[in-house]
Amino acid sequence: xxxTREPALRLQGIxxxxxxxxxxxxxxxxxxxxxxxxxxxxxxxxxxxLMKVLAGMYQPDEGQIIIAGQPxxxxxxxxxxxxxxxxxxxxxxxxxxxxxxxxxxxxxxxRKAFGxxxxxxxxxxxxxxxxxxxxxxxxxxxxxxxSIANQQxxxxxxxxxxxxxxxxxxxxxxxxxxxxKVVLFDIINDLxxxxxxxxxxxxxxDEIFTLSDRITVLRDGAYRGTLTTADTNEDEVxxxxxxRSLDLSRNEAASKFGxxxxxxxxxxxxxxxxxxxFTVRAGEIVGFYGLVGAGRTEIAETLFxxxxxxxxxxxxxxxxxxxxxxxxxxxxxxxxxxxxRKEQGLVLQMNCRDNMTLPQVQDLTAGPFVAKGAExxxxxxxxxxxxxxxxxxxxxxxxxxxxNQQKIVIGKWLSMKPRVLVVDEPTRGIDVGSKSEIHxxxxxxxxxxxxxxxxxxxxxxxxxxxxxxxxMYHGRVMREFDISEVTEDSLVQAISGIKSAEPA
Amino acid sequence: MLLTRLKxxxxxxxxxxxxxxxxxxxxxxxxxxxxFLSADNIMSVFRQSAIIGVMAIGVTxxxxxxxxxxxxxSMLSFATVLVVDLHDKIGPExxxxxxxxxxxxxxxxNGFLIGILRLNSLIVTLGMLSAIQGLVxxxxxxxxxxxxxxxxxxxxxxxxxxxxxxxxxxIIFLGLALIFHVIMTTMPFGRRVHAVGGNPTASVFSGIxxxxxxxxxxxxxxxxxxxxxxxxxSRVMGSQNNVGQGYELQVLAAVILxxxxxxxxxxxxxxxxLGVLMLAFIQNxxxxxxxxxxxxxxxxxAVIIVAVWLDVAAKRGRLFSxxx
Numbered sequence: 001x002x003x004t005r006e007p008a009l010r011l012q013g014i015x016x017x018x019x020x021x022x023x024x025x026x027x028x029x030x031x032x033x034x035x036x037x038x039x040x041x042x043x044x045x046x047x048x049x050l051m052k053v054l055a056g057m058y059q060p061d062e063g064q065i066i067i068a069g070q071p072x073x074x075x076x077x078x079x080x081x082x083x084x085x086x087x088x089x090x091x092x093x094x095x096x097x098x099x100x101x102x103x104x105x106x107x108x109x110x111r112k113a114f115g116x117x118x119x120x121x122x123x124x125x126x127x128x129x130x131x132x133x134x135x136x137x138x139x140x141x142x143x144x145x146x147s148i149a150n151q152q153x154x155x156x157x158x159x160x161x162x163x164x165x166x167x168x169x170x171x172x173x174x175x176x177x178x179x180x181k182v183v184l185f186d187i188i189n190d191l192x193x194x195x196x197x198x199x200x201x202x203x204x205x206d207e208i209f210t211l212s213d214r215i216t217v218l219r220d221g222a223y224r225g226t227l228t229t230a231d232t233n234e235d236e237v238x239x240x241x242x243x244r245s246l247d248l249s250r251n252e253a254a255s256k257f258g259x260x261x262x263x264x265x266x267x268x269x270x271x272x273x274x275x276x277x278f279t280v281r282a283g284e285i286v287g288f289y290g291l292v293g294a295g296r297t298e299i300a301e302t303l304f305x306x307x308x309x310x311x312x313x314x315x316x317x318x319x320x321x322x323x324x325x326x327x328x329x330x331x332x333x334x335x336x337x338x339x340x341r342k343e344q345g346l347v348l349q350m351n352c353r354d355n356m357t358l359p360q361v362q363d364l365t366a367g368p369f370v371a372k373g374a375e376x377x378x379x380x381x382x383x384x385x386x387x388x389x390x391x392x393x394x395x396x397x398x399x400x401x402x403x404n405q406q407k408i409v410i411g412k413w414l415s416m417k418p419r420v421l422v423v424d425e426p427t428r429g430i431d432v433g434s435k436s437e438i439h440x441x442x443x444x445x446x447x448x449x450x451x452x453x454x455x456x457x458x459x460x461x462x463x464x465x466x467x468x469x470x471x472m473y474h475g476r477v478m479r480e481f482d483i484s485e486v487t488e489d490s491l492v493q494a495i496s497g498i499k500s501a502e503p504a
Numbered sequence: 505m506l507l508t509r510l511k512x513x514x515x516x517x518x519x520x521x522x523x524x525x526x527x528x529x530x531x532x533x534x535x536x537x538x539x540f541l542s543a544d545n546i547m548s549v550f551r552q553s554a555i556i557g558v559m560a561i562g563v564t565x566x567x568x569x570x571x572x573x574x575x576x577x578s579m580l581s582f583a584t585v586l587v588v589d590l591h592d593k594i595g596p597e598x599x600x601x602x603x604x605x606x607x608x609x610x611x612x613x614n615g616f617l618i619g620i621l622r623l624n625s626l627i628v629t630l631g632m633l634s635a636i637q638g639l640v641x642x643x644x645x646x647x648x649x650x651x652x653x654x655x656x657x658x659x660x661x662x663x664x665x666x667x668x669x670x671x672x673x674x675i676i677f678l679g680l681a682l683i684f685h686v687i688m689t690t691m692p693f694g695r696r697v698h699a700v701g702g703n704p705t706a707s708v709f710s711g712i713x714x715x716x717x718x719x720x721x722x723x724x725x726x727x728x729x730x731x732x733x734x735x736x737x738s739r740v741m742g743s744q745n746n747v748g749q750g751y752e753l754q755v756l757a758a759v760i761l762x763x764x765x766x767x768x769x770x771x772x773x774x775x776x777x778l779g780v781l782m783l784a785f786i787q788n789x790x791x792x793x794x795x796x797x798x799x800x801x802x803x804x805x806a807v808i809i810v811a812v813w814l815d816v817a818a819k820r821g822r823l824f825s826x827x828x
Contacts, residue, residue, distance in 0.1 A: 304709075306708070306709075325711075326708060326709065326710070326711040327711045327713070329711075330711045336709065338709050343703070343705055343706065344705050344706055344709045345706055345709065346703070346706055347698070347699050347702035347703040347706050347707070347769065348702070348703065349702050349769050349770055350698060350699065350702055350769070354695060354698075354699075358695070358696075358699055358707075358710040358712070359710045359711045359712075361692045361695050361696065362692040362696070364692075365691075365692060368691055369690045369691055370690060370691060370692055370695060412710070
């Protein structure tokens, strides 16, 4: 990359404000042709806003967009596309009932006389693009029948119908398997070699270091710097991103566990999990690790009374209990922070305080009325304890960042003073800074004597927070590890159903 | 220009769109008719809006809970026919509680099918709309009913009476609105209705008995219909078999005009009261201007469309939909 070449795209001093928020504060960003430029920042740092400016969905209040040396104004995504700037969305925006070909040329289908669609040309062209992307499916197939990864290929194919100068990938690997990722990276490298400028947005450091040539970091809507990937490391990038360095080490708390708080014996829910037994002691975190579909979430839901077990028993604090509804679970001191906070954890349009006190609102009363003072006291207590960032309790939880939303859900259940806290995927979709805060928090909760179950699909997460790890495969407990004896290899073997991982 | 203004300071004003529209209408009508703002006329509009208003309170609660109730119109026919018919047979002091119990049973059927069996509320209550109408006709044998001694019964107090010079229907309507507003905004039940309507799954995950809450909203809706029937029966002292026909749409219109989201989880009873009054004043104004009464159907429709549009515009900060 020589300095004399024109950037494919350059943003200069972009400012964008919304009522009450300065979402972008003088951001500079450029992509050279044939460069992969990673854009990094925590949730809320302004990445999405910047991309929407790029794609013509938002108009910047100040600043310039320069494409191939020419300042341009783009007021719609169509104009942006005409300028050769294409955005590949994090969430797929395909019409599932239509064929891949129709989706690729949606809105600009080739026509014959009387406005009829020219299917032959459409399918020829679409198949040519899919071939260029090395896809193993035909353009005639209905999108709904494709895997998520292949749907993403259709999305990329759509970008290539125009002469793309710049392609923006927004978290493209979020729903891809490792094998599919390799294919995607090939395509990105291919585009790169064709001189297309790539903007790559992701939370995953490993991907960014594999793919990118340069990294630009945003924080709180402001430009924090651009680094050359080859000359930097994860530490430096993280520091730039969260404004401090991140402690990724395990907290070696003195392993003083109390009595067994939860004991599960031979628990079975036919078709979901079989013969599951484990215990959790006070002050201990037991990690449940396994592939998606291994039955971990279903166990959590059974403990919380959302499913009825077909066999087995549950003991809380030594007492055998029948849990047939969430109310029973709550009464027994079992709380569940569910895996999908937006669908299961929060009433999004409801404010922070009301969400937090929801499970106990009928008990927080003064006469027939909700005791607002008591509610606010609970909210303030957990806002402080969990460092929840919100301007006021009146904010609807919908506007909070993922990390803060998760803290509201955790606060909601801590305020119920549970004996057993089950946390399903505690940091899914949460940026790296909040992630480490939540890990810290889970360790602190254990240190305070809570019995904690953490379900996670991320190995670094289970390794970091757990005292013991239960590895599951196809609804069965394959093996239980003490944190001191576990290795990544043995863990991977156990969750893949390989019996040889069994100790002698 | 309007567009940019709506973007800048507009949201706050547009948020109160219904209030602004209400004031605009009041000013417009008062300029066109000098009788419009007379105390007599205002009182009479309030009195006429009471029946729709009382029903709209119950429907608002159902809608906040994430469901619909289209059965209130024929439920009103049922309740009115029943209370009027029983008045002469067993006396008003028994007719009223019997009718209330019977109407609550209908509400319980709605509540059972929608709350406990989780059937779609649109389909269930649409079915109930015609089922109850059939029930009324079976009960009355197609005959209209009335009360023989219209001047001698204390039953007249609900529809024709007045307290401190204010007509009883107005007092019942506004009193009920206030009570349910307090329940919905300050009591645990109201909070839980909002939660269930806003996100039923998250409510279950928070230990809220979702089925019971939805069931309760339909009981409340039926109770409101029963109260509306007392006012109506008492005012008319008789009832046609299909007296409530079409009320369900007027009620729903008032609820939507009041800004209650049909998606559930948000809404306000006091704003529904505004919606009810606005519809009533529009209808009244048009009549005063000498328009035939059915023009109100067109105008009501237009008002609702504009109200919904302004509401959406305020939420997205612009009048027209952005491309993506």
